[in-house]
Amino acid sequence: MHFAKYFAMVRMVLQNRVGVNVPRWRHGAYNLKDAIAIIAMENLIQELKVKIVEILNLPDVSPDDIEVDGQLVGGDLGIDSIDVLEMVIMIEKDYGVSIDNKELGTKVFATLRTLAIHIQERSQRLPN
Amino acid sequence: MSGVSIYVAGSGVVSALGCGVAETLAALENNQRAMRSISLFPVSATQSLKVGSVDLANDDPVLPRTHQLARIAADQAMAQCRQAPDAVVLGSTTGGIFTTESLLEKGGSDPQAYACHAVGSVADDLARRYGCKGPVLSVSTACSSGSVAITLALAMLRSGKAARVLVGGADALCRLTYFGFKSLQLIDPSGARPFDRERRGMSVAEGAAMLLLTTEAPAGERIQILGAGLSCDAHHATAPHPEGAGARAAMQAALDDAGLPIDAIDYINLHGTGTKDNDLAEARAVRALFGDRLPLLSSTKGATGHTLAAAGAIEAVIAAIAIRHGLAPANTGLDTPDPDLNLAPLRTPRKTPLTTVMSNSFGFGGNNAALIIGAARPDARTDAGCLPPLIVRGWACISGAGHGPQSRDAFRAGKSLCGCLDDATMALGLPVRTIRRLKRLPQMALALATHSCQGITADRMPVAVSLGTGWGALSETHDFLQRLFETGQEYPSPTDFVGSVHNAPAGQVAMLLGAKGANLTTSGGDYSFEQALVSAELVTANSDPVLVIGADEAHARLSPLFDASVRAAGVAADGGGALLLQRSTDPGIAVALISYRSAREPEAMSDLIARLGGAQELCGHYGAVLAGCPAACRTQADAQLSEFLSLSHFKGPVIDYRRLTGEFAAASALAAVLGVQMVEQASVPGAFAGGADRPIDGQSVLVIGLGPYLTAVRIGVS
Numbered sequence: 059m060h061f062a063k064y065f066a067m068v069r070m071v072l073q074n075r076v077g078v079n080v081p082r083w084r085h086g087a088y089n090l091k092d093a094i095a096i097i098a099m100e101n102l103i104q105e106l107k108v109k110i111v112e113i114l115n116l117p118d119v120s121p122d123d124i125e126v127d128g129q130l131v132g133g134d135l136g137i138d139s140i141d142v143l144e145m146v147i148m149i150e151k152d153y154g155v156s157i158d159n160k161e162l163g164t165k166v167f168a169t170l171r172t173l174a175i176h177i178q179e180r181s182q183r184l185p186n
Numbered sequence: 187m188s189g190v191s192i193y194v195a196g197s198g199v200v201s202a203l204g205c206g207v208a209e210t211l212a213a214l215e216n217n218q219r220a221m222r223s224i225s226l227f228p229v230s231a232t233q234s235l236k237v238g239s240v241d242l243a244n245d246d247p248v249l250p251r252t253h254q255l256a257r258i259a260a261d262q263a264m265a266q267c268r269q270a271p272d273a274v275v276l277g278s279t280t281g282g283i284f285t286t287e288s289l290l291e292k293g294g295s296d297p298q299a300y301a302c303h304a305v306g307s308v309a310d311d312l313a314r315r316y317g318c319k320g321p322v323l324s325v326s327t328a329c330s331s332g333s334v335a336i337t338l339a340l341a342m343l344r345s346g347k348a349a350r351v352l353v354g355g356a357d358a359l360c361r362l363t364y365f366g367f368k369s370l371q372l373i374d375p376s377g378a379r380p381f382d383r384e385r386r387g388m389s390v391a392e393g394a395a396m397l398l399l400t401t402e403a404p405a406g407e408r409i410q411i412l413g414a415g416l417s418c419d420a421h422h423a424t425a426p427h428p429e430g431a432g433a434r435a436a437m438q439a440a441l442d443d444a445g446l447p448i449d450a451i452d453y454i455n456l457h458g459t460g461t462k463d464n465d466l467a468e469a470r471a472v473r474a475l476f477g478d479r480l481p482l483l484s485s486t487k488g489a490t491g492h493t494l495a496a497a498g499a500i501e502a503v504i505a506a507i508a509i510r511h512g513l514a515p516a517n518t519g520l521d522t523p524d525p526d527l528n529l530a531p532l533r534t535p536r537k538t539p540l541t542t543v544m545s546n547s548f549g550f551g552g553n554n555a556a557l558i559i560g561a562a563r564p565d566a567r568t569d570a571g572c573l574p575p576l577i578v579r580g581w582a583c584i585s586g587a588g589h590g591p592q593s594r595d596a597f598r599a600g601k602s603l604c605g606c607l608d609d610a611t612m613a614l615g616l617p618v619r620t621i622r623r624l625k626r627l628p629q630m631a632l633a634l635a636t637h638s639c640q641g642i643t644a645d646r647m648p649v650a651v652s653l654g655t656g657w658g659a660l661s662e663t664h665d666f667l668q669r670l671f672e673t674g675q676e677y678p679s680p681t682d683f684v685g686s687v688h689n690a691p692a693g694q695v696a697m698l699l700g701a702k703g704a705n706l707t708t709s710g711g712d713y714s715f716e717q718a719l720v721s722a723e724l725v726t727a728n729s730d731p732v733l734v735i736g737a738d739e740a741h742a743r744l745s746p747l748f749d750a751s752v753r754a755a756g757v758a759a760d761g762g763g764a765l766l767l768q769r770s771t772d773p774g775i776a777v778a779l780i781s782y783r784s785a786r787e788p789e790a791m792s793d794l795i796a797r798l799g800g801a802q803e804l805c806g807h808y809g810a811v812l813a814g815c816p817a818a819c820r821t822q823a824d825a826q827l828s829e830f831l832s833l834s835h836f837k838g839p840v841i842d843y844r845r846l847t848g849e850f851a852a853a854s855a856l857a858a859v860l861g862v863q864m865v866e867q868a869s870v871p872g873a874f875a876g877g878a879d880r881p882i883d884g885q886s887v888l889v890i891g892l893g894p895y896l897t898a899v900r901i902g903v904s
Contacts, residue, residue, distance in 0.1 A: 143680040159371035
């Protein structure tokens, strides 16, 4: 199958069935590696949403309530510094990415997207 | 009324710096940094961090490390004393946990091997060792435990309840604290560098220090405990208040207690753990209080590491050394002071005369303590004198039968209260976001706190909290260790670590209620609630309301392993009780601890009865007795109860309450609440009085605890 067609199909499946927003493929805009990275990133974001709600036992938050570019810590979600540490352990365990206390205060946990980017750039277990 | 001076008549210390006062002094003079790589238990290369560890010359194969460290320090403190102490007060967070961890990892199922697990067993061991007949308090307020213990001992001596108190703190290294603080990212891989620009955290350490405090002036140079102050941030489970508001309040309270102005302080031994947040909050608090008139300052935790519950006691001994030898110790490990902190701690030891020293200790749960130690001064503070009684302003309880009203109804019908209330019913009405990370014990504490303060006006809301628990948060402790072992020590839960500390439930209560006064947690087995009550009496000298709670959770695996009474009963039961108390001359129901003593001596029971006013007074004054006979010592307790009845000639209803409540350490808290209800209704339920309800107009109810200690709590109309 031609890559553009394949991409379009995967994109439809992701958008309609999984609810992942994947930018439309345009000739020259992506190479295969970029496309895979984008899909992997969207997938990672979805995965993190579910994991965060689960491990933090957030009682009144559903995965969809976590906005990708919204404030992750100290905002309406009720996520605090102990939760950040619980996420650090999960990220190390599930993605092999360790985040030490020099980086905690940085922008890693600013939003779900910054977190996902940090993980994707460093994880040997994810395509990037 | 003349002032009561409290002297340091003996002191002992053991830490990574050495064993005894002389070695500690030498190490401080040399600015020695004692941290080295962990070797007590195996860790992977990537997990290896520096700790402050003690080489135990004759490591006992059975007695846990904490107990051994406590004995070493206590033997030094008691070396010159031939008389038994009147009381033992000890701060500890670890108890026998290092031994317990090793056993649990191997799946050890022999309960005997866990016999010294309890935090309270360390103080009990010392009390037996020196023949102490009086009260034994085990304080577990995380990293402030040692200083809080000294604060309580000071109050006990000033009140005249004791003339000699053996007091201090002890904690051993263990996996729980090592991996726990690591999971919180609070450990500096280079070793603690308090107040340094590059600091990245603390170094976990072990050690013990004990002081023999007396009201009688010892021979030779005299050092006094001049004052103490406690506070609670009521801000966060682990993080300090960013401006150090609680820390400042504790320092101010200590100054007020000593009756000294800030200028009197020559040197502050800072808490200074080396974590970013602690050092920043403490620096701000010190600046706010002292302004530009800063005394000499240093944290000695870059030398010793952070010995947790021992730290306050070790630093009290260091304060005494500093005064005696005119030595302000260095802030070991400090290279470049953090400019953001605007403090200049000593980078090298300084020889200079010191008269008065402040020592700070702050812990998880926002538990803050400050001590003031000084060369003897003639103008010792005058004591408050006779205080009005603690009056019940509110109560709550939880049992297998349900919350307060259900428990009361079951009790009045003579039905069993034994069992475990289901989680959902127990936590009904608690804010979901608050309890999302909390397991059974902290949820129980919050439920008790909420219900006991229902309908209470703002001026009667608790300022202080004193919580007794025999075993602490077993679910969190179990789950932390379980995941630690399952993941090859790689991925323990920081949330469970934070929840596992004994004072976490009281810290949660303080946050929920905004209680910023003293925040105490005691852990003395079946007498934990009584210890919480003693502590509450000691820290409330004014009309600040205090919430006294006793609570324990049943844990399917750990409760039968740790608690012999649970094992003997074979039935899971838990719960507790809470009393909101306030010193007042208003008419009401007063609660008072009349006696807390060891049961070892032949005269123990007659002494207890004498303290209750003698047989005649006892029979006239009390309408009912609630007797606590723990199943593990049923034969002994039955004999004690018979002796009590034959010596006192008491003929009224005697309720053997553990047969109703089931077996759990804090059952006496539930019994106390049931006692309050009987006094409130002025009648004993017919089920316990031979048929019809028995009126006890104007009479009191006595709650006695039997077994290795004899305790008596009076509940009566004042």
